[in-house]
Amino acid sequence: MSGPSNFQPKSPILQWTERRLPVLGLMHSSFVAYPTPRNLNYWWTFGGILSFCLAVQIITGIVLAMHYTPTVAGAFKSVEHIMRDVNYGWLLRYVHANGASMFFIAVYIHIFRGLYYGSYKEPREILWILGVIIFLLMMATAFMGYVLPWGQMSFWGATVITNLFSAIPGVGQKIVELLWGGYSVDQPTLQRFFSLHYLLPFMIAGVVVLHVWALHEVGQNNPAGIDVKSDKDTVPFTPYATAKDNFAMVCFMIFFAWFVFYIPNYLGHADNYIPANPLQTPTHIVPEWYFLPFYAILRAIPSKLGGVLAMFGSIALLAFLPWLDRSKIRSARYRPLFRQFFWIFVITCVGLGWLGAKPAEGGYVIASRILTAWYFLHFLVVLPLLSYYERPKPLPASIAESVLGNQPMAPANVKGSS
Amino acid sequence: MKKNTLLALGIASALSLATASAVRAADAHAPQPPRQSWSFSGPLGKFDKAQLQRGLKVYREVCQACHSMNLVAFRTLGQPGALGFTEGQIKTIAGEYQITDGPNDSGEMFQRPGRPSDYFPPIYPNEQAARATHNGALPVDLSVIAKARTYEVGFPGFLIDIVRQYQENGVDYIHALLTGYSEPPAGETLGPGQHWNKFFPGHKIAMTPPLDKDRVEYTDGTPQTVDQYARDVTAFLMWAAEPHLESRKRIGFQVMIFLIVFAGLAYFTKKKVWANAH
Numbered sequence: 001m002s003g004p005s006n007f008q009p010k011s012p013i014l015q016w017t018e019r020r021l022p023v024l025g026l027m028h029s030s031f032v033a034y035p036t037p038r039n040l041n042y043w044w045t046f047g048g049i050l051s052f053c054l055a056v057q058i059i060t061g062i063v064l065a066m067h068y069t070p071t072v073a074g075a076f077k078s079v080e081h082i083m084r085d086v087n088y089g090w091l092l093r094y095v096h097a098n099g100a101s102m103f104f105i106a107v108y109i110h111i112f113r114g115l116y117y118g119s120y121k122e123p124r125e126i127l128w129i130l131g132v133i134i135f136l137l138m139m140a141t142a143f144m145g146y147v148l149p150w151g152q153m154s155f156w157g158a159t160v161i162t163n164l165f166s167a168i169p170g171v172g173q174k175i176v177e178l179l180w181g182g183y184s185v186d187q188p189t190l191q192r193f194f195s196l197h198y199l200l201p202f203m204i205a206g207v208v209v210l211h212v213w214a215l216h217e218v219g220q221n222n223p224a225g226i227d228v229k230s231d232k233d234t235v236p237f238t239p240y241a242t243a244k245d246n247f248a249m250v251c252f253m254i255f256f257a258w259f260v261f262y263i264p265n266y267l268g269h270a271d272n273y274i275p276a277n278p279l280q281t282p283t284h285i286v287p288e289w290y291f292l293p294f295y296a297i298l299r300a301i302p303s304k305l306g307g308v309l310a311m312f313g314s315i316a317l318l319a320f321l322p323w324l325d326r327s328k329i330r331s332a333r334y335r336p337l338f339r340q341f342f343w344i345f346v347i348t349c350v351g352l353g354w355l356g357a358k359p360a361e362g363g364y365v366i367a368s369r370i371l372t373a374w375y376f377l378h379f380l381v382v383l384p385l386l387s388y389y390e391r392p393k394p395l396p397a398s399i400a401e402s403v404l405g406n407q408p409m410a411p412a413n414v415k416g417s418s
Numbered sequence: 419m420k421k422n423t424l425l426a427l428g429i430a431s432a433l434s435l436a437t438a439s440a441v442r443a444a445d446a447h448a449p450q451p452p453r454q455s456w457s458f459s460g461p462l463g464k465f466d467k468a469q470l471q472r473g474l475k476v477y478r479e480v481c482q483a484c485h486s487m488n489l490v491a492f493r494t495l496g497q498p499g500a501l502g503f504t505e506g507q508i509k510t511i512a513g514e515y516q517i518t519d520g521p522n523d524s525g526e527m528f529q530r531p532g533r534p535s536d537y538f539p540p541i542y543p544n545e546q547a548a549r550a551t552h553n554g555a556l557p558v559d560l561s562v563i564a565k566a567r568t569y570e571v572g573f574p575g576f577l578i579d580i581v582r583q584y585q586e587n588g589v590d591y592i593h594a595l596l597t598g599y600s601e602p603p604a605g606e607t608l609g610p611g612q613h614w615n616k617f618f619p620g621h622k623i624a625m626t627p628p629l630d631k632d633r634v635e636y637t638d639g640t641p642q643t644v645d646q647y648a649r650d651v652t653a654f655l656m657w658a659a660e661p662h663l664e665s666r667k668r669i670g671f672q673v674m675i676f677l678i679v680f681a682g683l684a685y686f687t688k689k690k691v692w693a694n695a696h
Contacts, residue, residue, distance in 0.1 A: 038695060077489070080489045080561070080562065083660075083662070084489070084491075084494065084661055084662075090660075090662045090666060091666070091669070094666075235695055239691045240691060240692065240695060243684075243687050243688040243691040243692070244688050244692070246684050246687070246688070247681065247684040247685050247687070247688045250677060250680050250681040250684045251681055253677050254674065254677045254678065254681060257670065257673050257674060257677060258580075258583075258674075260670070261666055261667065261669065261670025261671075261673060261674070262461055262583040262585070262667070262670055263579075263580065263583050263584075263585045264585075264666070265565055265585060266579070266580065266585055270565060270566050270567055270568035270587075270588060271566070273562045273563075273565040273566035273659075274558075274566050283619070354573075
């Protein structure tokens with residue numbers, strides 16, 4: 001990873017190891033000396049917050065797995081055993097369950113930040129695509145995790161979502177049976193979901209390493225969306241970004257703790273405290289809140305295959321974004337029209353999320369269709385056209401100028417390490 | 419520039435108008451249970467031990483005729499933040515139940531008095547037996563019922579509830595259900611074994627109105643009304659569903675204080691570090 005590092009440990013033992021495996025030097029150049037644009041705002045702290053979320057999920061998850069039983073007869077009871085009898089089991093489970101939601105809140109902010117400031121544009125295309133892959137892995141992990149307590153929503157959610165694959169012509173039914181491990185959602189399904197739910201977070205961690213690697217290769221984007229031109233434009237990661245990330249992360253933890261300790265079941269479904277019953281369908285089968293916009297898109301299309309294609313397409317489209325938005329200007333700050341369409345797009349996504357929670361009937365379906373259409377129009381028509389017709393505002397000459405104005409300024413306190 | 423802004427605004431308002439009018443066409447629903455004041459709500463909420471004990475009495479003398487509570491162990495009645503029973507009292511309560519145990523050395527299952535480590539025993543040998551005695555309806559297990567029921571809160575109420583920390587929807591619903599029985603309105607006919615309940619989805623419920631005035635004797639002078647019984651047994655069911663609620667809120671308060679102080683320190687650290695970089 002890039003970044004100037006002249007890391008020289010003082011201890012002779014560390015000098016010895018450093019000559020053979022320069023891991024401390026790597027850490028130093030990545031998280032201490034690494035130059036970050038000096039104009040980053042708090043929207044840039046969500047990368048660090050997301051690593052925190054992943055670590056929390058993995059740690060609580062590993063302990064939960066020590067007490068959980070992946071059987072149709074025992075899963076629900078073992079979750080209640082964790083809640084009642086395991087020391088601080090209620091805390092572990094509530095942190096893990098709410099942690100999933102917190103992870104998605106943070107990732108949605110992170111994604112929309114990237115959309116607003118054009119972080120997907122040249123030279124960050126691969127960085128962006130790796131992010132889309134992480135997002136997909138997160139969705140798969142969260143979905144399978146929600147199945148594990150084996151409540152009503154677990155069971156019926158799993159039934160609805162796995163059935164989607166049957167829409168694929170020809171091999172659909174085979175794929176569904178492979179997912180189920182049989183001919184319905186049952187013991188083999190639960191067991192393989194548990195296995196995969198344990199595996200996928202480590203795959204996420206692997207892609208995160210690539211994501212950070214790519215980031216450190218091309219450097220961070222910034223609110224002005226212009227390239228770093230001189231040392232004046234940057235400050236070293238430590239102490240500047242570390243101090244800022246730290247403050248943002250503690251604020252995020254307060255938000256997180258609010259849910260965990262005071263309204264731990266607010267983001268879940270009451271129905272999932274009813275043990276799974278294959279003979280009784282709940283009145284409304286609703287996925288977790290973070291899937292709702294995609295669920296609305298799925299149900300907006302009258303044909304099953306069409307709905308499935310639209311739903312997966314809505315995510316796949318993100319991977320092509322660097323080539324749909326041809327504008328050379330990255331940041332929405334200097335793109336007056338793009339900025340307005342960005343906010344319309346945000347409202348569209350929130351609206352789809354709200355509609356996803358409503359029953360698929362009458363006006364809700366019509367509304368979902370309008371917003372689904374706009375979702376795709378935004379990417380396929382609006383963004384390509386804007387690249388040609390929009391007249392951007394003049395860009396600042398440098399990052400330093402955008403922060404400090406034109407006056408000469410005192411050099412930042414660059415120490416390298418601390 | 420101006421024209422472009424108008425274009426974007428136009429698209430936004432067209433989208434939202436179309437959406438709003440489409441949405442207005444849908445909707446129409448059952449009454450929302452009235453919100454009650456619960457001792458365990460809010461950031462400093464605690465169970466009222468006397469209320470939980472009365473609630474257990476109502477459960478044992480009324481609900482238990484049909485409803486099991488098989489995730490709750492007798493020993494937990496005396497845990498911190500629970501009903502405040504002593505070990506002796508718990509032994510007595512457990513001893514009043516017959517538990518099927520075994521097999522013994524001759525291979526037979528046998529009955530023995532309950533011990534604190536036992537769970538509230540099942541009422542029926544199996545689901546079919548339960549349904550057979552209730553016109554096909556199944557009396558549900560009540561262990562987590564207070565978390566397994568809710569009602570929908572529309573916009574913006576559902577956002578305000580986050581700020582207010584309101585999560586007592588399940589107990590509001592149960593209290594409303596227990597007190598929501600009445601004669602069916604004109605034009606509605608009930609099938610055999612059905613009863614009219616204002617708050618039950620579909621209104622036709624198989625559970626007979628369980629509570630009557632003076633049905634359970636309270637020795638502490640608490641009024642023996644249907645509303646009071648409903649309130650007490652519902653609070654007890656909340657404890658049964660969330661036995662660590664009190665320590666959750668207590669630890670939460672400590673965590674919050676820690677994090678807020680930490681955030682303050684982190685803020686001033688950040689400010690100092692960045693002082694010469696802006």
